[in-house]
Amino acid sequence: MKVCVVGLGYIGLPTALMMASHGVDVIGVDYSEKVVSELQSGQLTFEEDGLEETFQSALDAGIEFQKDYPKADLYVVAVPTPYDKDTKKIDAGYVVSAVNSVLDVCDPGAIVVIESTISPGTVDRYVRPAVEDRGFEIGRDVHLVHAPERIIPGNMINELVHNNRTIGADSDEIAEKVKKVYQSFCEGSIAITDIRTAEMTKVVENTFRDINIAYANELAKICRMAGMDVYEVIKIANCHPRVNILSPGPGVGGHCISVDPWFLVGDYPELAHIIRQARTINDSMPEFVLNRTYEIMKANGIEDVSRVGFYGLTYKENVDDVRESPTLQLLESMERHLCANANSVKVYDPYIADDVVSGQMHDLRDFFNSVDVVVVMVGHDEIKENEDLLKDKIVLDTRKCLSHTEAESL
Template identity: 40%
Template sequence: MQKICVIGLGYIGLPTAAVFARAGFSVVGVDVNERVVERLNQGEIIIEEVGLPEVVKEVVAKGKLHASSTPEEADVFIISVPTPIHADCTANVDYVASAIESILPYLKKGNVVIVESTIPPRTIDDVVAPIIEKAGFNPKEDVALAHCPERVLPGRILIELVENTRIVGGLTPQAASKAADVYRQIVTGDVIETEAATAEMSKLMENTFRDVNIALANELAKISARLGIDAHKVIELANKHPRVNIHHPGPGVGGHCLAVDPYFIVEKAPEEALMIQLSRDINNSMPDFVIEQIIKLTAELKEPKIALCGLTYKGNIDDVRESPALEIVEKVLANPRYDVRIHDPHVRDDQVPFPLVSFEEAVSKANLVVILTDHNEFKTIDKHVLLDQMETPVVFDTKNCTNLEQEEELTVYRIGDLTSLQAIAVKPINS
């Protein structure tokens, strides 16, 4: 069995290392975070992922997986370090470059080097190959250099690592074939070989497709607010067409993938990537659109009490990275007119720079409850709690997720259905 060295033991690298170890490979996992290394060598992990603690415990106990702060010689190197964006929205590939540099002293002719991190198009050709070349290797002949992007869903990573179709893009066809053979030993889905730049672009376009479609739905929500139309009904009816699937509007797009990856394309082709950039702009404008509605909804009140519920970028997770809800919370908090309470059942106090309270405390005496994330807890809110506890029972559901219905005592606005706000919100088109 081959030996595998995985660089970066986060949400992607650790499950990958564990799955290869479970299949019988000898695996060393490398991380710059000492805590990750120490804990892993005790068979423990510091991230949350369904089933992963059990698999890691088993493979560490069997001696199939160990962790280290420095790489070791291996047959296959897999790079799964972060690729964030800089403040100017350009990709930061420094982590990938430094991970590649860290394996150079251990690299031998015939090795396979696979970058799993999401990277801008042509990074394998223009960034990774030159680093390997500088160390004295011919990157097209001495090593098999490839990009194999990840498309797993948090919560299902162990299943999807095995069952998903994998795209393996090589610097050469031989490199693609050699790297693909590595995955064929653990993957039951298809393993498709292609060129490195095609694989890089296909991963980015998957997330860009979703970002652009959400932008279209968000634009529809804004148009509907102006024209006094229920966007949710429009989407429901339009989607009855057999080839139409309009996405759903919301308070913006967050997370470290959808809100980041499209910029990797814009950076490389800004003159052509017009729709991609515009979609980013539309999605980035949604927090302000939400704030505008909050201002209108509370315009008549002297010191409105507002409960903001949900901080994560999607429902039922604890991840607040790039979350539009955080931007909304910070802007509402910055307005001294508001008395604000914040609640998220999945987020710990140490994750955010403001205090969190229980749902009951948040809604107590509130004039307005704003739902910012579609956690299951918010899908089944007991309307009697709102009717009993709120000063004025008004809910603004920016995820269209609650089971609450508009009725005499309870006013419910949804992001795509602000028709009853029209008198204040809608201006004549030619004004």
């Protein structure tokens, strides 16, 4: 079976490489000429543990990259699914556009698998009508499937192999065909269900985590006001066999947890009360960290914001992904409060080589030497391995990742 993976970003590229390296005939497609050109030249477009080796294996197996959609038996759509920040509803435009491009070239009987995370009912509301408007009969001319991705930057290759998967399809026969392709590399269990259930399960998974994080973040605010150590409270509470509270942090970023719950809020505004509140709490954390930074500056007699440095730009440790980054959210908030002075703060991240914000530095020692206050926004291994450089600094550790440095906490 020839497979075309549409969208060669953080989800599509690892999926395409994994399939190809396990014997599947794969062509990767992306609208970006730059992405396609770099991949054709043997250059990866982002860093990820184990991705280089998988890339080389896929190249050896004959994977191809191109901008034009080819004829294939199965198309895996892994394009972005943003949401409208006003209505909180999914923007299915990229998915529908990709499906239309598939319909331009596919032969009768082709299978279109949507891996992109979508809100429950997206296939029924947007994809099916788009296919039918083109004169295609679903179930005969083209088959629709939803197999939501379940990987996260920093552990993609391992999760592609070991995570359980879900395949939602209109018929068990088509689902089994798709399952066989995913079984080429996936060692986890693969559940078969209908499309709407598959849509819901992925969104529910990420929403559950978002709510748990929000609970921890709200506890952090309560404990701060009450003068208690939230980490000690959570540690003891988690000794209970049925309690598992996550750790508080400076906010929630990334392509899933910070976005997917809004799909349910947008579609069910009169019902998704806890989900909305969790999102509101987590979105408030960068502002909370900013206020804590102001408190620390005032307590130590520091007025010059240029003496403050924020360590970490990515949304999680040891990756180069800045999507929905809490640090970027904090800096935007700072600009609203301080206007031009916000550009005076220092920012550093070992995984971000290009300048994405003002005041960004690219040498760890220079960064530490230029500031008096260090706000640790991301627990990269680098800072854990260089705690000695913080011994004379005032530190706010929002991730509770430093074990030897005396630091303020959330």
